[in-house]
Amino acid sequence: MTSLTVGVCAYNEEKNIASCLGSILRQKGTAFQLREVLVVCSGCTDGTEAIVEGISRQDRRVRLLVQKQREGKCSAINLIISQAEGEVVALVNGDNRLEDGSLESLLEPFRDPSVGMAGGHPVPVNSPDSTIGFAVHMVWDLHHRLSLINPKIGELVAFRKDGVSLPTHLGSDEDNIRMQLERRGLRSVYVPDAIVINKGPTNVTDFMKQRTRINIGEGYIKKLYDYDVPTQDWGLVARALLDFLREHGKRPIRIMAAAMLEASARIYSKVYVALDKGDQAVWCQIATSKDVDARD
Numbered sequence: 392m393t394s395l396t397v398g399v400c401a402y403n404e405e406k407n408i409a410s411c412l413g414s415i416l417r418q419k420g421t422a423f424q425l426r427e428v429l430v431v432c433s434g435c436t437d438g439t440e441a442i443v444e445g446i447s448r449q450d451r452r453v454r455l456l457v458q459k460q461r462e463g464k465c466s467a468i469n470l471i472i473s474q475a476e477g478e479v480v481a482l483v484n485g486d487n488r489l490e491d492g493s494l495e496s497l498l499e500p501f502r503d504p505s506v507g508m509a510g511g512h513p514v515p516v517n518s519p520d521s522t523i524g525f526a527v528h529m530v531w532d533l534h535h536r537l538s539l540i541n542p543k544i545g546e547l548v549a550f551r552k553d554g555v556s557l558p559t560h561l562g563s564d565e566d567n568i569r570m571q572l573e574r575r576g577l578r579s580v581y582v583p584d585a586i587v588i589n590k591g592p593t594n595v596t597d598f599m600k601q602r603t604r605i606n607i608g609e610g611y612i613k614k615l616y617d618y619d620v621p622t623q624d625w626g627l628v629a630r631a632l633l634d635f636l637r638e639h640g641k642r643p644i645r646i647m648a649a650a651m652l653e654a655s656a657r658i659y660s661k662v663y664v665a666l667d668k669g670d671q672a673v674w675c676q677i678a679t680s681k682d683v684d685a686r687d
Contacts, residue, residue, distance in 0.1 A: 393501045394478050395423040395494070395549075398471030399430045400464050401485030405438040406682050412446050412453060414488035420495025422502065426477045428453045430485075431470055434461035439485075463672035465557035465564050472552050481549040482565075483587070486680065487513075489547070490586035497549050497585035507551050507577025508569050510544025511585030523598055525642070526649035527591030529635065530602070534622070536631040538581040541621040544569055547587035551577065561615075562671045563608035570618045593679040599656055601677050606660035611670045 397415050401408055408430070415428055430443045432455060440455060447453040456470055472480060479501055481494065493511060500506045513531050517524040537543055545565045550572060557567055569579050592598040609620040621627055639646065 392421065393423045393498050394426050394476070395481060395498060396426055396471070396475035396477035396479070396552075397428045397481045397483060397494075398468065398475070399428065399483050399485050400433070400467040400471075401430060401435065401439050401443075402433050402461060402676065403435050403437045403439060404485035405442060407486045407488075408439050408442050409446065410488050411483060411485055412443070414490075415483060415494070416450055416452070417491060418489060418494040420492070420498070422495050423479075423498040425452060425494070427475075429456055429471050429474055430454070431456045431458060431467040433458040433467055461673050463559055463562065464674070465561060465567070465672065466559045468564055468568075469557055469559065472555060475552055478551065478553075479549050480552045481547070483547060484589070487546060487587050487589045490588065493547065493585040493587060496582050497547065500580045500582065501549070501551075503578075505576075505578050506580055507572030507575070508544060508579045509549045509582050509585070510538070510542055510565070510579070511547030511587045512538075512581075512583045513546040513587050513589050515589055515591045517591050517593065521593075522645055522648055523593055523595060524591075525645040526598060526652055529639075529646065529649045530591070530653065531589075532639075533628070533631045533635055535583065536634050537621060537627050539583070540630060541624070541627055542579045542581035543621040544579055544581065546589055547585060560670065560672050561608065561611055562604065562674060563612050566609060566612050566618070566620050567616075570612065570616060590680045590682065592677050595652070597677045597679045598652060600675065601680070602653060602656035603660055603663075604671060604674060606657050607663055608670060610660050610664035614664055614667075 432440045443455045500509045515527050517527045519525045519528045
């Protein structure tokens with residue numbers, strides 16, 4: 392049985408943090424022992440810290456770690472790693488929640504000592520009936536299909552913590568962890584049954600902010616470390632897209648709109664990285680993605 396620390400990174404998540412922690416504390420299984428849940432509140436100005444403190448009084452596995460100022464997610468993850476008692480650390484975003492059984496599925500691969508990292512399956516709550524809602528679903532559906540070919544790990548991850556340390560001037564976290572572990576000879580695996588519920592942006596401006604930020608981070612991983620992130624491989628993207636079209640090809644206008652938005656974000660990001668304008672260690676919060684219990 393794998394001893395597990397769950398780390399939660401949160402900035403002004405008073406709408407989501409109780410739901411997030413509740414979904415973690417309910418997890419049961421034989422593949423892991425949940426030692427603790429470390430919640431890093433970074434520069435919070437709302438009620439997030441008070442909510443976490445209240446939950447910690449009810450369940451001693453929960454511990455609040457406070458960063459007075461926002462230092463970026465990589466800094467928060469380094470703090471979690473430094474405090475973690477478990478041999479494996481799982482990361483859950485403060486605005487996400489886990490389906491029952493997700494941690495059991497996510498930790499099962501660690502019975503194999505050659506596995507260094509595992510990633511879950513993000514599923515958005517956005518309604519697919521709007522153009523942006525459809526684009527959000529398309530992005531995560533493609534993420535899933537591509538990961539079945541070559542794991543792209545994000546949103547919900549677990550990894551062997553020993554020796555992992557993130558550069559705090561960069562914004563990309565999961566890809567950097569994966570790179571470090573794979574370069575030590577450990578494997579990364581995708582676990583489609585480990586479901587994590589999230590919410591994507593609900594307007595074009597926020598969608599573009601989020602997709603641009605992610606693509607910039609992946610671009611800097613390639614630029615600085617010569618590490619290839621699967622979602623930047625056009626061959627893999629094309630295979631996932633063809634598979635997606637077989638199922639959803641009857642909605643060509645929305646597919647084209649989503650593809651154009653993503654292509655625009657990628658083109659902008661490539662130029663940004665080529666000009667070396669610098670990665671974004673501290674992200675601008677995407678306001679419309681911050682209520683995972685509400686549909687758009």
